[in-house]
Amino acid sequence: MAQPSRPSAAPVVVGTDGSPGAGHAVAWAADEAALRDRPLRILHAVQTWGMGTAVMVGSADLLASLENAGRLILEEAERLARRRRPGLEVDAELVAGSPEQALRERADSAFEIVVGSHGVGGFVGLLLGSTGLHVAGHIPGPVVIVRGEADASHGEVVVGIDPTVEGEAVLEYAFEAAALRRARLRAVHGWRPPARIVDELDADRTDESLREAVEQAAAPLRERHPEVETAVDIVRDHPVHALTLASQGADLVVVGSHDRRGLRALRLGSVSHGIIHHAHCPVAIVRPRTDSRD
Numbered sequence: 001m002a003q004p005s006r007p008s009a010a011p012v013v014v015g016t017d018g019s020p021g022a023g024h025a026v027a028w029a030a031d032e033a034a035l036r037d038r039p040l041r042i043l044h045a046v047q048t049w050g051m052g053t054a055v056m057v058g059s060a061d062l063l064a065s066l067e068n069a070g071r072l073i074l075e076e077a078e079r080l081a082r083r084r085r086p087g088l089e090v091d092a093e094l095v096a097g098s099p100e101q102a103l104r105e106r107a108d109s110a111f112e113i114v115v116g117s118h119g120v121g122g123f124v125g126l127l128l129g130s131t132g133l134h135v136a137g138h139i140p141g142p143v144v145i146v147r148g149e150a151d152a153s154h155g156e157v158v159v160g161i162d163p164t165v166e167g168e169a170v171l172e173y174a175f176e177a178a179a180l181r182r183a184r185l186r187a188v189h190g191w192r193p194p195a196r197i198v199d200e201l202d203a204d205r206t207d208e209s210l211r212e213a214v215e216q217a218a219a220p221l222r223e224r225h226p227e228v229e230t231a232v233d234i235v236r237d238h239p240v241h242a243l244t245l246a247s248q249g250a251d252l253v254v255v256g257s258h259d260r261r262g263l264r265a266l267r268l269g270s271v272s273h274g275i276i277h278h279a280h281c282p283v284a285i286v287r288p289r290t291d292s293r294d
Contacts, residue, residue, distance in 0.1 A: 014114040018073035021116030025146040029114040030081040039089035112142035163213035174254040190242030240274035
């Protein structure tokens, strides 16, 4: 049975709209909160804009109906989390406004934000192109997009890394995630040989140079997490495709959200954008922030 989380620990915050994808996100977030010994906060936003003039003039009946539906969604999500992780500290919060704004406002007090990859559709759906992408692109700290089932277990965490730009926050999150799951950590760097590389020897030398740079970037974290088995893959392929293939055997893919150029992975909207649309497992987008989360 899970032990009560530390009272002062920043929570794992998960957004739900009652869709199956949101259910997977709640289940994953419950597991994550238990692994990290943190409380779980489940959030549902009642969004009234775009629902017609009745809301604009303050229809009490319609507002009450939306709030009641939101409470039912939260109750079901809370039951799911408690069934999955008995003993986990769980609370639910119903707020007014857009899901994006609600999650963004709670990011400062959260350890990480978790959302599903697809919502219910329609005017109030939490589609990846709206809520997920907005949250992943604008909130500091880890944002996890849950793709697929929450129960898959392969014993491996994948981190996409460009050693020329990657901050310590991405590697630190990935190593800790692997350590908590008692999983192997696989660092993947995908690159495409430019036209000026005309022979295999030049490409091989570039592979070795990149491997050395990745190993060097990971060395401090390896010292801090000697229990984590690590592997490095230098792949002559587009980073999105390389990470998508690696995700087939992974429990989690971790990437940064930096603006990058040349051989480097690109900002959210290219590599990060691509992997959260194509990965076969949950994806953590790690954006550095100035403070830490206890």
